[in-house]
Amino acid sequence: MENACVAxxxxxxxxxxxxxxxxxxxxRLSAVENLDIVSIALPRILGAEEARQTRDALEDxxxxxxxxxxxxxGMRSSNPDKDSLLGLQPGLWFLVTGKQSSEPARALxxxxxxxxxxxxxxxxxxxxxxxxxxxxxxxxxxCSVDIDQSAVDATRVVRTSxxxxxxxxxxxxxxxxRLYSPVSSARSFQHMVSVSLQxxx
Amino acid sequence: MLINHPLLGLRDASEFVYLGDASLIxxxxxxxxxxxxxxxxxxxxxxxxxxVHRELWYHEQGDRSWLIVTxxxxxxxxxxVELARDAALRRPRTAGDAGQ
Numbered sequence: 549m550e551n552a553c554v555a556x557x558x559x560x561x562x563x564x565x566x567x568x569x570x571x572x573x574x575x576r577l578s579a580v581e582n583l584d585i586v587s588i589a590l591p592r593i594l595g596a597e598e599a600r601q602t603r604d605a606l607e608d609x610x611x612x613x614x615x616x617x618x619x620x621x622g623m624r625s626s627n628p629d630k631d632s633l634l635g636l637q638p639g640l641w642f643l644v645t646g647k648q649s650s651e652p653a654r655a656l657x658x659x660x661x662x663x664x665x666x667x668x669x670x671x672x673x674x675x676x677x678x679x680x681x682x683x684x685x686x687x688x689x690x691c692s693v694d695i696d697q698s699a700v701d702a703t704r705v706v707r708t709s710x711x712x713x714x715x716x717x718x719x720x721x722x723x724x725x726r727l728y729s730p731v732s733s734a735r736s737f738q739h740m741v742s743v744s745l746q747x748x749x
Numbered sequence: 750m751l752i753n754h755p756l757l758g759l760r761d762a763s764e765f766v767y768l769g770d771a772s773l774i775x776x777x778x779x780x781x782x783x784x785x786x787x788x789x790x791x792x793x794x795x796x797x798x799x800x801v802h803r804e805l806w807y808h809e810q811g812d813r814s815w816l817i818v819t820x821x822x823x824x825x826x827x828x829x830v831e832l833a834r835d836a837a838l839r840r841p842r843t844a845g846d847a848g849q
Contacts, residue, residue, distance in 0.1 A: 621756045621812050637812040638756075638834070692761035709764060709810040 564674040564734035573749035575680030584652035585669040590639040606663035613659045624705040634705040674734035679724035686745040764810035771803040771817045
């Protein structure tokens with residue numbers, strides 16, 4: 549159609565906690581951006597031997613491409629590039645890497661091939677880092693899981709609820725936690741952690 | 750109340766959703782001659798014991814596993830927890846399992 553009026557604009561996505569960087573006393577709360585998150589799920593296979601072979605093949609693929617061990621539930625593996633594999637439930641993991649591709653699931657599918665299903669979850673999670681001497685105390689106020697260093701170190705991942713929100717927690721460093729919560733409640737998530745931190749400093 | 754998850758250790762009961770009697774994993778065979786009666790009983794009849802009870806709990810705010818928790822309904826003492834998946838795989842398979 550001639551004379552059609554089409555706006556000359558380009559859309560660009562914003563991160564849910566766009567640029568958050570908050571220092572409360574000596575503990576920092578910051579949004580984490582530019583990560584690819586892809587879930588990896590084993591297919592449902594009834595035969596025990598066939599299921600084991602599929603899992604082994606998936607592990608070989610991830611080891612050769614990322615140097616990451618396939619972990620049990622509640623465990624986390626990482627590599628020197630800071631990629632991590634989070635064991636979230638039986639037969640399901642999150643692979644978290646730096647931003648590598650506009651289509652991370654398609655890229656990962658070439659690695660895992662037919663050993664697993666993959667789904668891009670990069671836009672589904674709001675991610676916060678909380679780092680500093682008060683980080684652990686702030687999180688202990690709002691969750692019921694023991695997150696002391698003796699229970700949760702860099703080899704662990706925890707999925708739990710904080711107040712009323714679902715949160716995945718990892719502890720890459722002693723005084724730094726990384727939290728993932730559904731993007732639909734990103735601002736409530738940020739508010740919850742921020743208020744808790746203010747209450748412990 | 751704390752539930753000793755077989756894979757994750759002690760977790761607060763608030764992370765779980767309670768479903769009910771663990772016999773729900775024994776779904777009747779839809780092809781059996783008495784299927785209508787069996788499904789009536791499966792859907793509507795429950796024991797309500799004052800004492801030891803095997804029940805299904807779902808770890809919604811965790812690893813999304815179904816657990817079978819053996820709990821004393823009088824004291825809330827939990828004496829056993831296992832993955833429902835493991836219990837289901839131990840059962841002898843029936844014709845009714847084919848469609849599930």
